[in-house]
Amino acid sequence: MRQNLAIGVAPGDPSGIGYEITAKALADLRREGVLDGCRVVVYAHEGLFRKASARFAPGLELASAGTAVREALPESISVRDAGISIDGFRPGVLDADCARCAHQALMKCAADAKSGAIDGICTGPIHKGAMRLAGISEIGHTEMLASAFGAEDPMTLFITRALRIFFYTRHLSLRQAIDALDVDRLVAFGVRMDAQTRQLGIKSPKFAMAALNPHAGDGGQFGTEEAEILIPAARALRLRGIDITDPIGADSVFAQAAQGRYDAVLSLYHDQGHIAAKTYDFERTISATLGLPCLRTSVDHGTAMDIAWQGIAQCVSMKTAICELLKYL
Numbered sequence: 002m003r004q005n006l007a008i009g010v011a012p013g014d015p016s017g018i019g020y021e022i023t024a025k026a027l028a029d030l031r032r033e034g035v036l037d038g039c040r041v042v043v044y045a046h047e048g049l050f051r052k053a054s055a056r057f058a059p060g061l062e063l064a065s066a067g068t069a070v071r072e073a074l075p076e077s078i079s080v081r082d083a084g085i086s087i088d089g090f091r092p093g094v095l096d097a098d099c100a101r102c103a104h105q106a107l108m109k110c111a112a113d114a115k116s117g118a119i120d121g122i123c124t125g126p127i128h129k130g131a132m133r134l135a136g137i138s139e140i141g142h143t144e145m146l147a148s149a150f151g152a153e154d155p156m157t158l159f160i161t162r163a164l165r166i167f168f169y170t171r172h173l174s175l176r177q178a179i180d181a182l183d184v185d186r187l188v189a190f191g192v193r194m195d196a197q198t199r200q201l202g203i204k205s206p207k208f209a210m211a212a213l214n215p216h217a218g219d220g221g222q223f224g225t226e227e228a229e230i231l232i233p234a235a236r237a238l239r240l241r242g243i244d245i246t247d248p249i250g251a252d253s254v255f256a257q258a259a260q261g262r263y264d265a266v267l268s269l270y271h272d273q274g275h276i277a278a279k280t281y282d283f284e285r286t287i288s289a290t291l292g293l294p295c296l297r298t299s300v301d302h303g304t305a306m307d308i309a310w311q312g313i314a315q316c317v318s319m320k321t322a323i324c325e326l327l328k329y330l
Contacts, residue, residue: 005040
């Protein structure tokens with residue numbers, strides 16, 4: 002971890018568990034010494050976050066960030082208010098104002114990252130339904146940050162312990178994801194995947210490509226996508242000096258990567274990689290967004306409205322997301 006580091010934490014929708022798990026995670030990490038030498042700025046509804054901290058992490062000291070983020074004291078945890086009022090706040094209830102608050106908090110966090118005031122971003126859960134109620138068009142954090150930074154097509158990386166998974170497609174139907182398979186696009190994705198992995202400090206990454214069909218098509222008995230698309234793409238990538246396997250059956254490749262055989266797996270669609278990561282360790286699966294001006298990590302669970310503000314939410318994923326952010330900065 003670099004010295005004089007500053008990170009931004011956007012806890013997400015106030016109606017969900019984001020404020021609780023953020024307060025708990027920061028209190029634990031402060032006590033464990035993980036945040037020594039680091040400034041943390043929480044971008045949230047300040048009144049509600051202070052209320053959550055008092056209830057779920059008593060003793061957590063919070064300052065008010067204002068706009069002078071870099072001038073905050075070393076090792077401080079401060080709150081920068083999102084500037085959105087929330088009338089009639091009700092935990093666990095979808096609310097357009099809560100969604101606007103989460104969105105505005107993220108935009109302020111991104112603006113501070115663009116100015117160099119913070120070095121990385123960690124996010125808590127938002128609710129897509131609440132975002133739609135608020136009239137916010139972006140489907141999730143990745144899309145919001147891409148818009149805020151003017152970044153074209155950022156990459157999603159899942160990290161679960163030693164297992165790393167890149168996603169060729171994510172928010173597409175299975176039919177659309179299969180139709181999106183294309184040799185040239187896979188090669189372009191693989192080139193970017195290699196470059197982003199090296200930026201994380203892995204000097205000579207070794208990748209595995211997950212197959213689409215059972216037994217990687219078994220010589221064409223269970224589909225021809227491997228022979229017609231995936232193998233030619235893998236060969237083209239190897240000609241470019243990128244160390245990647247031909248497609249390996251998805252029932253084996255993730256276990257092999259978790260054992261350390263590969264630095265990352267190229268997953269072809271959303272559930273292929275999500276199921277593997279979350280079955281391996283649901284609470285410690287976190288998401289990283291690459292290809293932005295700064296690294297962003299996130300919990301990979303939802304707002305859990307049914308247990309919001311009850312004091313029973315686990316903060317393991319938020320702690321892991323913050324620790325992984327610090328690890329790569």
